[in-house]
Amino acid sequence: MASKVIQAYYNDDDVLMHAVKEVKAAKHHIEEVYCPFPVHGLDKAMGLAPTRIAITSFMYGCLGLTVAIVMMNYIMISDWPQDIGGKPSFSYIENMPAFVPIMFELTVFFAAHLMVITFYLRSRLWPFKKAENPDVRTTDDHFVMEIGVHGNEKELEELLLNTGAVEVNISDK
The missing domain is CATH 3.30.70 (Alpha-Beta Plaits)
Structure with a gap:
């Protein structure tokens, strides 16, 4: 420079x-x-x-999906299984259709929030800058x-x- x-x-x-x-x-x-x-x-x-920010967004979405799957498997299957409306509670695969909205929401949540943080860090936009x-x-x-x-x-x-x-x-x- x-x-x-x-x-x-x-x-x-x-x-x-x-x-x-x-x-x-x-x-x-x-x-x-x-x-x-x-x-x-x-x-x-x-x-x-060209920017590589889309790649990080995809990775953050995959992280959110993984967290959602692990969290729901632990909460609903391992830790506190419940019989809700006669649905089986001992298998994650059998309960998967009910978990799809949660998986989608956490995927979007992680991708959006971590992308904002990445953008600010990459652009060096600190508070009071x-x-x-x-x-x-x-x-x-x-x-x-x-x-x-x-x-x-x-x-x-x-x-x-x-x-x-x-x-x-x-x-x-």
Whole structure:
């Protein structure tokens, strides 16, 4: 990560997408793009790797299903078997149709709650964390692209202005 960054401000997401493609074509590394709303295709244009968060969601769902099966087997079969309405209580397999809603609910519960925790940890969103956006306009109507400066300030500034940037600033990171 560079100690100095150049920040290019854009006021349209289509212009930003075009600028990202031009900057990547010129072989510059984009450190970060701040947007007021998600821009479809920006991750692909920046060359970011696809996310593996769906795999963790599946694993959390499997964990919830396993916990549900073990819990119901222990509670309803081993620990406290009950004769409810003449249904057999000595076999988990015979009682499985009655347990399906519980298995579904715990699968969804584990996947949803653990995914929220994973997202916050992965994004480094701690309680009382200070916002990292470089300008408050990025939460309203402007897009900011940050590129590390390695002695090529004038060339980079010229490139960014040609891509449609409304403002270009150089700052220390």
